[in-house]
Amino acid sequence: MDFLTSSTHLHIFSWVVGIIVFLIAATQPLDSKVRKIMKMVVRVFYILIIITGLALFIKFMSGDAALYGIKFIFGIVTIGMMEMVFARQAKNKSAQLFWILFAVSVLITVALGFHLPFGLKLF
Template identity: 60%
Template sequence: MDFLTDSTHVHITTWVIGIVLFLVAAFMNPASKGRKIVHMVARLFYILILISGLALFIEYSSSDAMMYGLKFLFGLVTIGMMEMVLVRSKKQKPVTMFWALFAVSLFVTLFIGFMLPIGLDLF
């Protein structure tokens, strides 16, 4: 399982694909069969994001456990908000609050992730 912790490439690739799939599903017609398929593939990528993130968390959290823990927590919240947007929009319930929470949690997760020692040096 070294390929999961050698670098962050696998993790970044999975969350980029997961976010793209989420956005595609979110803007599709809620009643279409294609949306259901894209939603299921997005759920698969949520699992891959969690597996790769957990592997990185276990490998590197000894250096700064609090920040890695916060990033893990906000990552879970981000995935939860993505799922809430898709499920509630399918049921035609209001999703504005969940879009806002998704945007905020995604921003915080990316900010913390890029700030950490194994993240990209953007800041």
């Protein structure tokens, strides 16, 4: 299981691809076969994001457990907002609030990830 925690590359790759696939799926017509396939692909990436994130959380939380816990919660909230966008779109209801919450939670999660000791030092 060391390949999950030797670096953050797998985790970063999985959430970047997951967000890109989510954006593609969310912008497709509701009855599109491409949308259904992309929704399944993004859900596979949810699993990969959670597994790699949990592995990193377990290994590195001893340094700053509170911030790692907050980041983990915001990561789960981000995935929840992605699913809420899909659910609201499927019911033909406005998903604008969930798009905003998704954007905010992504920004907070990424900022915390880069700020934490094992993250990339961008700022």
